[in-house]
Amino acid sequence: MSDKTRGGQFIVKETKCEDVFTPEDFNEEQLMMRDMVKEFVNKELWPNKDRFEKKDFAFTVECMRKAAELGLLGIAVPEAYGGMGMGFVNTVLVCDYISGATGSFSSAFGAHTGIGTLPITLYGTEEQKQKYVPKLASGEWFGAYCLTEPDAGSDANSGKTKAVLSEDGKHYNITGGKMWITNAGFCSLFIVFARIEDDKNITGFIVENDPKNGITLGEEEHKLGIRASSTRQVFFSDTKIPIENMLSERGNGFKIAMNALNVGRIKLAAACLDAQRRVISGSVKYANERVQFKTPISQFGAIRYKLAEMSASCYAGESATYRAAKDIEDRIKVREAEGASDQEAELKGIEEFAIECSILKVAVSEDIQNCADEGIQIYGGMGFSEDTPMESAWRDARIARIYEGTNEINRMLSVGMLIKKAFKGHVDLLGPATKVQEELLGIPSFETPDYSELFAEEKEMIGKLKKTFLMVAGGAVQKYGPDLDSHQQLLMAAADILIEIYMAESSILRTEKLAKSVGEDKVQEQIAMAKIYLYKAVDVVTQKGKESVISFAQGDEQRMMLMGLRRFTKYTNMPNIIDLRNIITKKLVAENKYCF
Known part of the structure; x- marks a missing residue:
């Protein structure tokens, strides 16, 4: 297997420019996809930013259905299950450009297409995939992911939610509480992690959202940003789950959770990119229009400093994200050529580049926060007002350093995983x-x-x-x-x-x-x-x-x-x-x- 396709190798080898994929390498299909997504955002999302800021959860759902009509919820889903079956670069590209207008929609979209759907496509049985994935790909159903608990955040494997096998051995009863669950208010299906007996590791389950089956929701959380992204607590009380709804094998839940988060990390980096482009563009336009001392402030060195630095960080984020996305896509193809199933190839392809996924998550989430902060500064007093897009961009950006594993955890993971690769x-x-x-x-x-x-x-x-x-x-x-x-x-x-x-x-x-x-x-x-x-x-x-x-x-x-x-x-x-x-x-x- 070629060194070219190994994750973490960049630190010990010189990479040639011909061996990296860049946004300038988008093919015709990818350019058409990008333009379609931009048109959707500019037509449906950007003009309605105020509705997202006013916690219009129903509007988030409406926009998700419109995205589904365009096929955007099924980009990464194999065609056999109603999706478009596109490669990893295309998946990242859609996450990038669909996320420019508002973090509320971006969070709903990312949670559904990523951690809400992927665990089934990557770990589900054929029966599970046939039953659930087409509904998720079409937008008939929406997905959510129940991992975090009050006492289990970064230490995800310490969750106390229990799954107890019934006496007849036909179902599990799940009892416990989950928190910070994105899409909880409108989802049809949960990916739930619970512990069976005293197992060392948690187990994953596919749970249909039925209030008559012991499932209750907390009130919508009042959040700093992503205000129209539904975020609630979810409580399970003797919720009956058929044994055939166990995801993968008993005790495999922690592995499922971590691999789902690896994918989520590079997608989160992508989801910060168009937000950053729009913040920079808005800042440039304002700086050109705002006149002080009879001069547009875009002519002042202090402002030019900010615009240049914002652009350099955005450019680097684009460069690194698409480099890694193509490396993952190439790795998946190598695995497929060796005879691995689609599931196994994608799992191993993403796992191979877990180091780069953590690097990107940290770097790009911090760059968008800094960029939005400078955007507010360029707008001055107006930047602090809800009448301009900068303050919502800053608030929405803040969550990116926390979810998909905090940046502190991802920093330590990146080095820890590299050292483990060295020992192996x-x-x-x-x-x-x-x-x-x-x-x-x-x-x-x-x-x-x-x-x-x-x-x-x-x-x-x-x-x-x-x-x-x-x-x-x-x-x-x-x-x-x-x-x-x-x-x-x-x-x-x-x-x-x-x-x-x-x-x-x-x-x-x-x-x-x-x-x-x-x-x-x-x-x-x-x-x-x-x-x-x-x-x-x-x-x-x-x-x-x-x-x-x-x-x-x-x-x-x-x-x-x-x-x-x-x-x-x-x-x-x-x-x-x-x-x-x-x-x-x-x-x-x-x-x-x-x-x-």
Whole structure:
């Protein structure tokens, strides 16, 4: 199996720009799909933002039915069960563009098509899929996912909801309470996780929503954002579930939950992208129209700084999300070619890139929050008003750092999963980490490199940042071994290094590929965004690298590592960041929107 398709390999190998998929590579079908989704959002959702903000739950359901009529609820569902059976990139693309107008609809859509439907398509028996998936794909039924409990959030496997087998062995009685259940107010079906007897792991069940079967709902939660997304508590009291509605095998629920969340994480990243584009476009338009001191504020350096930085982070998010989506799609095809079933191929394809899914979830959810925050600042006092779209964008963005696993959990997961892959021999961290140790003890080269090619220095810098991660991760594993899990601040610092490398590299590879296709002169703004993102990434790696090394190394070892860190984060030719920002903003202001 090719290394090209292995998750986590990016940290120990150099990726060629020809080997990454970018938004510029969308085929005709994907472009048509994108335009159809944008038209739906612009016609049905964007003009009615106020209805979502006023908690019009019925309108959310109405829009979900309209999305179903377009086939959008069945993009990822196999054709055999009434779906469109499209590839993973198409699935991500729809999640991206359908999420631009409001987090309320985005949450309802994501919960239904992802964690509400996918567990059945990925783990269900043929009978379960035939019975339920066509109804979910068509929008006849809506799905919800019941995992979280008052005492079981990030520690999802600690849930206390019980499933007790009846005396005749024909059904289970489920009793317990779930909270923060998206779509609870209008769903027809729940994916419920409960514990049988004293099993170590929870078990998944398909539960039809029937109030006569011991199911009651709490009141709608009053939330900071995503206000028209139905969020309720769900209570089960001796709810009878036929034994044939067990999902997968007994005790397999935790695995189902985690794999469903892996898919949800990359889709959540995608769901932040068009929201970010719209925030940037709105900010640019306002900055062009708002005149102070007889000058549009888009001409002021303080505003241009913000617009350029917002755009660079959005561009990097797009680059990394579609890179990972295509890697997952390719991996699924490899598995299928080896004879795996559709279910097994998709499961293993997504699981392979769980590290990248966690990276994307953290990076893009934080970028949309920062972007919306700057959007409010550009609008000034008006940004704080409900009359402009910025304050709702900021509120809706806030949840993205919490659901699908908090960003803190995902940071620790990304590094933890990578180290586990190394122990399993799926990613060779030890060899490259040892080489970095040897390099630290050697004499550095003082030759002046040839940086005549586009991104030559930037790609060398990415390579050096990877050495920084290997130095930090290798040193931490050596110091703490299996106890590394208990050093959470160190893990989170290492995760930040890992995240910045993946995002910066994705941005550079996308731009290099684009420049080779259309010419450097036509992508000066993209080149500027990629360079800005890397520049900022180097700052993060410097700070987090220093924090990490000081936490576990002392004496000569610490001095050697800190010297190595300085070497690995040093530019030969420091980019003029202010000039780069002005290149980006000139284009934004002229186009009056995010135009990349």
